[in-house]
Amino acid sequence: xxxxxxxxxxxxxxxxxxxxxxxxxxxxxxxxxxxxxxxxxxxxxxxxxxxxxxxxxxxxxxxxxxxxxxxxxxxxxxxxxxxxxxxxxxxxxxxxxxxxxxxxxxxxxxxxxxxxxxxxxxxxxxxxxxxxxxxxxxxxxxxxxxxxxxxxxxxxxxxxxxxxxxxxxxxxxxxxxxxxxxxxxxxxxxxxxxxxxxxxxxxxxxxxxxxxxxxxxxxxxxxxxxxxxxxxxxxxxxxxxxxxxxxxxxxxxxxxxxxxxxxxxxxxxxxxxxxxxxxxxxxxxxxxxxxxxxxxxxxxxxxxxxxxxxxxxxxxxxxxxxxxxxxxxxxxxxxxxxxxxxxxxxxxxxxxxxxxxxxxxxxxxxxxxxxxx
Numbered sequence: 001x002x003x004x005x006x007x008x009x010x011x012x013x014x015x016x017x018x019x020x021x022x023x024x025x026x027x028x029x030x031x032x033x034x035x036x037x038x039x040x041x042x043x044x045x046x047x048x049x050x051x052x053x054x055x056x057x058x059x060x061x062x063x064x065x066x067x068x069x070x071x072x073x074x075x076x077x078x079x080x081x082x083x084x085x086x087x088x089x090x091x092x093x094x095x096x097x098x099x100x101x102x103x104x105x106x107x108x109x110x111x112x113x114x115x116x117x118x119x120x121x122x123x124x125x126x127x128x129x130x131x132x133x134x135x136x137x138x139x140x141x142x143x144x145x146x147x148x149x150x151x152x153x154x155x156x157x158x159x160x161x162x163x164x165x166x167x168x169x170x171x172x173x174x175x176x177x178x179x180x181x182x183x184x185x186x187x188x189x190x191x192x193x194x195x196x197x198x199x200x201x202x203x204x205x206x207x208x209x210x211x212x213x214x215x216x217x218x219x220x221x222x223x224x225x226x227x228x229x230x231x232x233x234x235x236x237x238x239x240x241x242x243x244x245x246x247x248x249x250x251x252x253x254x255x256x257x258x259x260x261x262x263x264x265x266x267x268x269x270x271x272x273x274x275x276x277x278x279x280x281x282x283x284x285x286x287x288x289x290x291x292x293x294x295x296x297x298x299x300x301x302x303x304x305x306x307x308x309x310x311x312x313x314x315x316x317x318x319x320x321x322x323x324x325x326x327x328x329x330x331x332x333x334x335x336x337x338x339x340x341x342x343x344x345x346x347x348x349x350x351x352x353x354x355x356x357x358x359x360x361x362x363x364x365x366x367x368x369x370x371x372x373x
Contacts, residue, residue: 244366
């Protein structure tokens with residue numbers, strides 16, 4: 001019995017020793033050496049915190065909880081000192097956080113490039129007649145005046161290089177008065193009363209105007225970049241037959257060769273002008289106004305919420321972040337879809353009141369002469 005137990009013990013010892021001393025074959029070595037290394041991505045904790053605070057700040061902004069938004073943006077800046085997106089978000093939301101209530105209002109931000117324009121989008125100009133063929137040489141003309149800083153003076157006149165021209169070379173000049181002839185109401189661009197280029201996030205933003213019923217036959221919309229000798233893109237269409245607020249899509253503009261306006265470039269500034277003109281050869285009587293626009297890159301966290309959020313959320317986010325054209329166009333589109341919605345009517349009224357255009361808040365939204373809505 002003892003001999004049998006001893007034999008079993010020796011057998012186990014031999015097997016275990018053999019397993020320990022068993023050489024590793026080439027096939028097993030190859031499998032181990034060719035197996036890809038697997039490692040989890042290392043995400044800094046600061047990135048997670050920063051993104052979370054920015055996301056919470058934008059979500060609070062969308063619900064018009066501006067004080068909570070400001071708290072989270074400040075936390076994001078503490079995690080990532082000097083961050084551009086957090087700094088801009090704080091600057092944009094601070095004015096709203098200081099207000100009481102959650103009415104939809106527009107407070108101009110610090111972004112944008114100064115432009116030489118006047119009033120709440122109601123700057124009127126008159127079109128100069130085509131230049132005479134007997135134009136004196138440049139040296140014989142009055143030397144140009146030095147450029148002045150942007151002004152909100154209603155009598156200010158833009159420098160010649162700031163005024164866009166039509167494809168036929170006609171220059172837009174400022175009239176001495178912003179009053180329209182007789183008791184007729186003036187056309188109005190729906191823009192805030194500030195001296196900076198307003199922002200957009202889209203390639204083809206929409207411009208909104210109040211156009212009164214008029215005897216003039218055509219509307220002329222122009223756009224060009226402010227950089228160098230840029231092309232002018234133009235749209236000429238029949239004037240509307242009824243007064244109201246209309247929307248123009250910039251994708252409808254074409255150059256003199258019939259080429260469609262390319263998408264607005266991020267970071268580039270553009271100037272636009274709109275004129276209500278007569279077909280008669282009396283261009284100095286034509287009225288219009290001008291403004292500026294800049295397409296800007298969006299914070300990735302903000303971009304996600306703009307894609308996923310409701311129209312109401314997008315309107316709030318666009319407004320607070322100074323994307324005026326997008327905020328107004330979105331609200332305009334929602335009002336067209338639900339004209340009797342009291343919340344949309346209240347937002348529309350309070351937004352226009354905040355830019356001193358309450359006088360046209362109740363004007364109807366009308367389709368305009370083939371232009372895209």
